[in-house]
Amino acid sequence: MSTTAVTPLSTADAETLVTAARRAADAAGVTVSVTVLDAGGHLLAFRRDDRAVLISGETSTRKAYTALQLNTPTADLVDLVKPDGPFHSLPTALDRPLLFIAGGIPVHRDGRLIGAIGVGGGAPEQDHGFAAAALEELSR
Numbered sequence: 001m002s003t004t005a006v007t008p009l010s011t012a013d014a015e016t017l018v019t020a021a022r023r024a025a026d027a028a029g030v031t032v033s034v035t036v037l038d039a040g041g042h043l044l045a046f047r048r049d050d051r052a053v054l055i056s057g058e059t060s061t062r063k064a065y066t067a068l069q070l071n072t073p074t075a076d077l078v079d080l081v082k083p084d085g086p087f088h089s090l091p092t093a094l095d096r097p098l099l100f101i102a103g104g105i106p107v108h109r110d111g112r113l114i115g116a117i118g119v120g121g122g123a124p125e126q127d128h129g130f131a132a133a134a135l136e137e138l139s140r
Helices: 011-027 055-070 124-138
Strands: 033-038 043-048 104-109 112-120
Touching: 011 033, 011 043, 011 112, 011 124, 033 055, 043 055, 055 104, 055 112, 104 124, 112 124
Parallel strands: none
Antiparallel strands: 033 043, 033 112, 104 112
């Protein structure tokens, strides 16, 4: 078993993610909120555009938390929690801020989970795209 340490998500990494997600949203003409959590679910960075709807702050944070806890992009979970889905009771089973709407993506480094990003404010597919663009920027 390898015990090689993986560098955790840093505040500089978090700022890179926020900046890249906001740049992608700006290019699409969408105002958003962006949340970055570390592997323990602690807030590393948050930014809400001045004109973003207020609830986007909450949704971006819940999307990041959901992606982190399930180590899966929230876009991949939407169908699983529908009434006929295998995890239909998960959204209400736990007293946790889970949100099964596209826009949350886990962040990995060297194959290990180190955090998550959540974007809220646009259409779910847009939010997912902005988060994915941020991860692409971080991997450069």
